Amino acid sequence: MDTEGRIWRRARGVLPLAAPVVFGALAEVEERTMALEARAFSAPGRQTLLRVPADRPVHRAIRWAAVLALVAIVVLRATGRLG
Amino acid sequence: MAIELSAVRYRYAGASAAALVSIELRLEPGRVVGVAGADESGKSTLCLVVAGLAPGVIGGRLEGSVRIDGVETTATRPHELAQHCGLLFQNAATQLSNTTATVFEEVAFGPCNLGLPVAEVVGRVWWALGAVGIESLAPRDPTRLSGGQGQLVALASVLALRPRYLVLDEPTSELDPAGTRLVAAALARIARETGAGILLVEHKTDVLAQIADEVVVLERGAVALSGPAATVLADPRLVELGVEPPAEVRLARAVRASGLEWSAALAEAIE
CATH class of the missing domain: 1.20.5 (Single alpha-helices involved in coiled-coils or other helix-helix interfaces)
Structure with missing residues (x-):
């Protein structure tokens, strides 16, 4: 990746990386969402606080x-x- | 009491073909049902359907019936399903809440979401850590664990919800042999001591041979083989279905192919 030179030159180096980074992040978010749902993340009501600050x-x-x-x-x- | 799938057909939203077709499956408490199959055979989809996340969370179209202890998953909300059927994914890192400083708090995340009293949460956390055998990790930072340890923390986090059933989607696929042994030993202990029914999707058939009572092999979304673990894992059609038989089965075949006799005593001696 070209990290030096004019801004358009650097942008041209970054663009090819954007798609895999964005799609990878979205896939990770999807799996994390399902993992959290499997741990009752969307349960209604007040959550328990293990440590209540003074x-x-x-x-x-x-x-x-x-x-x-x-x-x-x-x-x-x-x-x-x-x- | 069981998870029962009857004539299940599932298609992802936007997909033209069904990912699962004509699935019949039964998982009782205290039993371990292994699921094997080539890539894209529908194993992960089966996990999502059994746990009620498909179509409950990710959408898609489900036909047939998926019942957990007699209740249709489509009629139950995700946080309620989580207390009946826990789900563990392949990647330990994406299963952490990223909101906790210690393993203890990470395991407490699920029970806290349910709003349980603090004493109940603490009791469940120590029970889950003990069931998996990782009490010593309680004060550690969950983001700074090895892959095997991270997967055990994720497993304890699911167990803390006290589900009657566990659905595990290739829990050892990203682990080295040491991590695989850690997780396999923990699963065997959980199946034996907690009486949970476990649906275990696993590429590593040695793990299935070690702890599964029955094995189902999927091919293109349908059940191609099913039956007692020892019978299915020794079936000669396994290789054609893209599944590598356990080491013991391969060794027995090699011994027989060389004209020698394979015996249970020999298998025990090698082990």
């Missing part, structure tokens, strides 16, 4: 602070106060 008040406060900070930055930026 969620203390300080964690919740940080999450809310991050959301508020994001909104504040967007507003400040939109109103031109952030430069």
Whole structure:
């Protein structure tokens, strides 16, 4: 595969590889889909969580602070106060 | 209690010819039925049909009847079928969920999808790892295993759903002799200890000779030979059907061809 030179030259080198790569990926996706279906992937309802992460008040406060900070930055930026 | 296929004919979506025709098959719990045949004879399609993924997930047209313990697969949803009939493919890598950090979590993936209580999930995972004999792999990264180990993890992942039947599509085809021995030994143990009915598609007839009770040989989507494993695997028509007989059968023929007498004692001594 030609990896040097002008962009059209590199594209010409990549194109022949595109079909086998794409078709191979699609075939793999099909088999993985069936394998996951065979392991009840599409079962309705809530899944079991083996590890439930701790969620203390300080964690919740940080999450809310991050959301508020994001909104504040967007507003400040939109109103031109952030430069 | 059994998987029963009656007058089954299946055609893939968009295909002009049927991949399976006139299939009659019965698999009871505790029995191992081997399936052999040349490439394109319909073995993998049979696996998808028996497990209900064809036409349930991949489409196509199914005629006849496929029943698991008396219930038509076409009337059952895939996640419900998964709890009755587990399916294992050839390639261990494409069977991993790619969402887990350890083998333990990978095996727990199916039971977690069912929303079972954590204690039940943990119990099933240790049972499945024990049934396959890979408890020591529990903390390992599932993407960093050998082919044989990966296939055993995939097998344990299917077993954790506690299916009454297992459908295995050439589980040793991408394994070296050591990996093949690992998987074959695990299958023999599962058949013996869990009472699961196993449909085993396998090119390696030595594996079938080792663990199958009956063998079915497919040719162009139809059953060409069927019967007790020892009888079918010694059938002279096997080669014409594109299936290599087990080593013991080939050796016995070679011994007889050279004018010597083949005996069970000789076979045992060689083994």
